[in-house]
Amino acid sequence: MAKKTIVVKLGTSVLTSGTSKIDRAHMVELVRQCAELYKQGHDIIVVTSGAIAAGREHLGAPELAPTMANKQMLAAVGQSQLIFIWQSLFNIYGLNVGQMLLTRADLDDRERFLNARDTMRALLDNRIVPIINENDAVATAEIKVGDNDNLSALAAILANADTLMLLTDQEGLFTADPRSNPDAKLIEVVDVIDDELRQLAGGTVGGLGTGGMATKLQAAEIACRSGIDVVIAAGVAEDVVLRVAEGKRVGTLFPSNITPLESRKQWILAGPPPSGVIVIDDGAVNAVRQKGSSLLPKGITKVVATFKRGDIVQLQTLQGKFLGRGICRYTSDELTTIAGCHSCDIESKLGYGYGAVAIHRDDLVLF
Numbered sequence: 001m002a003k004k005t006i007v008v009k010l011g012t013s014v015l016t017s018g019t020s021k022i023d024r025a026h027m028v029e030l031v032r033q034c035a036e037l038y039k040q041g042h043d044i045i046v047v048t049s050g051a052i053a054a055g056r057e058h059l060g061a062p063e064l065a066p067t068m069a070n071k072q073m074l075a076a077v078g079q080s081q082l083i084f085i086w087q088s089l090f091n092i093y094g095l096n097v098g099q100m101l102l103t104r105a106d107l108d109d110r111e112r113f114l115n116a117r118d119t120m121r122a123l124l125d126n127r128i129v130p131i132i133n134e135n136d137a138v139a140t141a142e143i144k145v146g147d148n149d150n151l152s153a154l155a156a157i158l159a160n161a162d163t164l165m166l167l168t169d170q171e172g173l174f175t176a177d178p179r180s181n182p183d184a185k186l187i188e189v190v191d192v193i194d195d196e197l198r199q200l201a202g203g204t205v206g207g208l209g210t211g212g213m214a215t216k217l218q219a220a221e222i223a224c225r226s227g228i229d230v231v232i233a234a235g236v237a238e239d240v241v242l243r244v245a246e247g248k249r250v251g252t253l254f255p256s257n258i259t260p261l262e263s264r265k266q267w268i269l270a271g272p273p274p275s276g277v278i279v280i281d282d283g284a285v286n287a288v289r290q291k292g293s294s295l296l297p298k299g300i301t302k303v304v305a306t307f308k309r310g311d312i313v314q315l316q317t318l319q320g321k322f323l324g325r326g327i328c329r330y331t332s333d334e335l336t337t338i339a340g341c342h343s344c345d346i347e348s349k350l351g352y353g354y355g356a357v358a359i360h361r362d363d364l365v366l367f
Contacts (some may be wrong), residue, residue, distance in 0.1 A: 001040065004162040005124070006245055008034060009047040009152035009219075013169040014235030021057045022050060022082075026236070028089055030167075033241035034129070035093035042245065043124045045159055046097075047132045047152035048086065054078035079133065086131050098123045101135035107154050110310040114329075117158045118354065124159065153219040157226045160260045160362075164223045165244050166216050167235035172252035173200065173213060190254050193221045220254040227263035230254040265365045268325050274314040276305035276332055278358070285317050288324075289366060294357035295326065297346065300339040307332045309354070315364075324366035326359035 010030065017023040034044045052071055055078025056062070064070040083099045090097050100119060106112045123130045132155050134148055149166060156164045176184040190197065201214035213232075220230040231244045233251025243250045258266075280288075284299020295315070307313060309331050315323040330338070335358060338349050343356035 001042075001246065003041050003043070004245065005043040005045070005159050006037060007045045007047060007152055007156040007159065007161045007164045008241055009148060009164065009166050010049060010235060011148065011166075011168050012049040012053050014167050015048070015050040016053055017236070018169060020053070020061060022054055022085065024085060024089075027085065028092070030235070030241060031086075031089040031093065033239060035090065035095055036242060037245055038093075038095060038127075038129065043159070045120075045124075045130045045132065045155060045161070046086065047148055047155050048082060049133070049148045051075040051078035051082050051133055054081040054085070057081075082133070083131060090129055095129055096127075097129045097131045100130055100132045102132060102151065102155075103135050107158075111308065113158075114310045114354075120155075120158050130155075130159075147215045149215040149219040150222065153222040153226075153228075153230075156223050156228050157260075160264075161223075161228050162260070163245065164219070164228050164230045165241065166219060166230065166232045167240065168213075168216065168232065169234065169236075170213065170232070171234045171237070172232050173197075173217075175200065187252050188249060190220075190252060193217055193224075193254070224254050224256040225263070227256050227258045227260035229256050261362055264363065268312060268327060268363065268365045272312060274325060275307035275311040276303065276313045276328075277316050278303055278313050278328070278335065279316045279318065280323070281318060285323060288315075288361070288364065292361055294361045295359040295364065296343055296356065297335070297338040297341050297358050298343070300335060300358060303332050303335045303339060305332065309334075313359075315359075322367060324364060326364035328359055329354045329363075330358055 015022055015027060017026055034046065038044050052074045055074035058077055058081050079101065087097050100116070102116065106116055120130055132151065134151050152164060152166065171186055173187045173190065174184040175187060178184040198214065198217055201212065201217050216232050220232070223230045231251050231253050233240050233244060237250060240250055278300055279302035280295065280299045281301050284295060287293040287299065288295055301318065307328065309329060311328055312325055313328045314325055317323055334350055338346050341349055346353040346356070
């Protein structure tokens with residue numbers, strides 16, 4: 001099986017097995033499966049719920065008013081407990097983990113989005129398993145992603161993932177609510193998410209989490225549009241993580257008809273107009289056009305207009321011809337400073353760096 005980047009989202013109902021406490025025995029089994037995929041060479045990202053449940057358990061299940069402050073307090077206590085559990089379990093298999101706590105504000109702001117993406121990439125490049133959760137301890141209603149289903153879709157986009165697994169207490173999406181209708185049948189493949197399908201989505205089961213089937217459909221739609229296959233399946237199903245990764249029929253599959261790379265390049269072409277122009281020399285033109293290389297600072301001769309890191313810019317040859325568009329990893333001022341320099345000199349010129357390239361080849365579309 002070719003190397004994949006796989007996001008595994010685990011809801012509170014899965015981590016607690018429907019009880020009021022974290023089910024560590026079940027978590028060990030899920031970690032075992034993730035570790036097996038990791039050792040096969042795949043990149044694994046875990047999006048975890050359960051901080052509030054872990055906090056409540058650690059404090060002895062206190063009777064608290066359901067206020068935002070109390071929920072944030074429980075999350076603040078539970079986040080440290082939860083990451084400690086994940087760290088301990090992955091350590092059994094000799095794997096390191098790194099925690100990323102995110103809010104909507106981190107993903108709406110372009111520069112913070114890029115910073116989060118760079119952190120994610122650094123973790124994966126160093127073979128560290130990212131453990132992602134919404135930062136409930138500081139998030140408010142205005143900046144919360146809303147549920148970890150949607151957060152997992154955004155995390156999958158951050159990682160340019162191939163597959164997103166939404167593991168829950170249900171086998172998948174059914175033709176009716178299986179809790180009340182014995183004739184409900186599992187929908188094995190969904191090619192199009194429409195209004196009729198959304199009406200099939202039910203609410204939260206058990207009251208332990210914040211997401212139901214409706215939020216899973218939202219997450220599936222976001223991820224599929226970004227070129228990511230999505231599977232909704234039962235977290236208690238035998239070897240569910242391994243079987244989904246192997247492409248076996250488990251739960252409900254939402255196949256994407258494009259790759260993450262194609263999706264991003266479509267956005268670059270059809271997205272916002274370029275914020276500036278980068279003029280590159282003939283050597284750089286040959287490298288990006290003939291060799292499929294990234295654009296390095298060494299090949300930049302001129303920077304036109306003012307733009308921010310993460311903006312779309314246009315590439316222009318010395319002869320004045322437009323070559324393509326790309327997402328720039330440095331601001332216009334930073335590029336002006338490092339233009340013509342070798343990549344190894346970036347940090348000495350700026351005092352910091354965002355990598356060796358000005359525009360990565362995956363973020364570049366040639367005309």
